[in-house]
Amino acid sequence: MNDSINTLDELLSDPMIKLVMERDRVQPAELRTLLEEKVRRADDDVAVNDRFVPPAHLMATTCHKLWLCS
Template identity: 55%
Template sequence: MTEGRQTLDELLGDPMIQLVMARDRVRPEEVRMLLERARTPSMEQPHVPPAHVIARTCQKLWLCP
């Protein structure tokens, strides 16, 4: 591995990371797919606001304490 920033291939090739992934039954393809989905937000899935925003709205409408 190189010093500083590492590529995804370098990280997934690290023996320690491979051991942890094997223990957790996670495959490299799943990690790649998850990161790809996180990088390109989908218009199909609605954005859920953070809990504090929901709570503030709820309190204004007297729906929660």
């Protein structure tokens, strides 16, 4: 059995997700629109914000690989 979900379509077709959405009166099309808009905005934010600082664990890994820290 494979529990991984790879796409939004797979997520929205999952029986448990459907039951929770029905209980909460969430429309699949509205959720899809909301999530796709969030992804689009995130992509736009990355393009605009070049001052991204990676998490500390990534900085430390790079630092050690380049022999910049002990």
